[in-house]
Amino acid sequence: MAVFTPVSLEDVSQWITQFPLGKALELKGISSGIENSNFFLTTERDGQVQQYVLTIFENLSFEQLPFYLNLMRHLAERGVLVPAPIANDQGELVSALHGKPAAIVTKLEGSSQMAPLPVHCAAVGAMLANMHLAGRDFPLRQPNLRGLAWWHETTPLVLPYIPEDKAHLLKAEVHYQETFAACQTYQQLQVGPVHADLFRNNVMFDGERLTGFFDFYFAGCDTWLFDVAVTVNDWCIDLGTGALDHARVRALLDAYHAVRPFTEAEQHAWQAMLRAGALRFWLSRLYDFYRPREAEMLTPHDPGHFERILRQRIATPAPGLF
Numbered sequence: 001m002a003v004f005t006p007v008s009l010e011d012v013s014q015w016i017t018q019f020p021l022g023k024a025l026e027l028k029g030i031s032s033g034i035e036n037s038n039f040f041l042t043t044e045r046d047g048q049v050q051q052y053v054l055t056i057f058e059n060l061s062f063e064q065l066p067f068y069l070n071l072m073r074h075l076a077e078r079g080v081l082v083p084a085p086i087a088n089d090q091g092e093l094v095s096a097l098h099g100k101p102a103a104i105v106t107k108l109e110g111s112s113q114m115a116p117l118p119v120h121c122a123a124v125g126a127m128l129a130n131m132h133l134a135g136r137d138f139p140l141r142q143p144n145l146r147g148l149a150w151w152h153e154t155t156p157l158v159l160p161y162i163p164e165d166k167a168h169l170l171k172a173e174v175h176y177q178e179t180f181a182a183c184q185t186y187q188q189l190q191v192g193p194v195h196a197d198l199f200r201n202n203v204m205f206d207g208e209r210l211t212g213f214f215d216f217y218f219a220g221c222d223t224w225l226f227d228v229a230v231t232v233n234d235w236c237i238d239l240g241t242g243a244l245d246h247a248r249v250r251a252l253l254d255a256y257h258a259v260r261p262f263t264e265a266e267q268h269a270w271q272a273m274l275r276a277g278a279l280r281f282w283l284s285r286l287y288d289f290y291r292p293r294e295a296e297m298l299t300p301h302d303p304g305h306f307e308r309i310l311r312q313r314i315a316t317p318a319p320g321l322f
């Protein structure tokens with residue numbers, strides 16, 4: 001159950017008067033999710049019933065949230081299918097509820113596609129490219145807070161907990177990625193706002209129609225290729241082994257390339273970036289597993305899954321970008 005901050009319909013009825021949404025009819029806690037308290041909120045205005053998602057942020061601060069919420073608004077205004085945040089009568093997208101930052105966003109139709117076919121991967125690839133292009137003129141800057149600097153400072157915190165062979169792989173890979181990030185090819189990669197966590201459970205589908213990307217709370221400015229790598233490492237693999245399914249990889253990459261053509265530098269950086277995408281989640285899962293923060297992690301994700309993916313990416317070259 002992922003409602004850490006209980007909220008009643010009565011609380012919300014009062015709070016919602018600052019938004020142009022009419023009155024609150026129903027509030028239902030959402031059980032999935034491990035970071036925040038989420039609710040489906042039904043409202044009625046001028047006889048129109050609408051559904052929204054109310055999120056109370058358990059870890060992010062009032063200062064951090066404008067980047068994510070303004071990015072979602074920016075993308076939504078440019079036709080990218082993402083939840084649109086609703087501003088209150090002061091024009092603010094974040095507002096305190098029970099002393100914590102909270103926001104209301106539009107509800108996406110559909111449900112997660114947890115067994116994707118090439119057709120779903122193609123839709124994700126095309127929308128991801130559209131999202132990168134639409135983010136080019138987003139004025140706010142925030143680095144990917146789970147990027148290289150975080151890997152560097154987090155690695156020593158997990159090393160004492162893991163056996164020698166894993167520790168060796170982790171240290172070697174962080175070193176490899178630091179060298180890679182300093183190389184000329186890396187410096188030529190296109191950078192902009194990226195989702196950085198576009199897993200199967202953060203995309204909605206209605207049949208084969210993609211209805212939206214959500215959960216932007218790991219977004220930041222990083223290379224577009226990192227976003228592609230993170231996405232391929234989840235959407236295009238056999239979950240048991242971590243091996244890439246070439247039909248799904250091809251579908252995702254070709255659809256992306258058709259909207260925003262990959263560059264030569266990206267082609268050269270691709271194999272290393274797939275490793276970076278695997279390292280990022282291996283490390284965050286190790287960190288959450290061995291150093292759980294209170295009331296945050298219900299069931300920690302399995303770090304071994306991304307260790308397998310990393311070993312796969314090192315051992316077996318992936319299909320090229322184009």
Ligand SMILES: Nc1ncnc2c1ncn2[C@@H]1O[C@H](COP(=O)(O)OP(=O)(O)OP(=O)(O)O)[C@@H](O)[C@H]1O
Binds near residue numbers: 034107214
């Ligand atoms: N805008 C939205 N439209 C429709 N459903 C949503 C929306 N936002 C969240 N949800 C639903 O709420 C669930 C939990 O949301 P989310 O994944 O963002 O949780 P979280 O705790 O913030 O993050 P995490 O994925 O890291 O556990 C989603 O699986 C989805 O079913």
Ligand SMILES: N[C@@H](CCO)C(=O)O
Binds near residue numbers: 197199281284285301
């Ligand atoms: N997608 C992350 C969870 C945080 O959103 C993971 O699978 O480790």
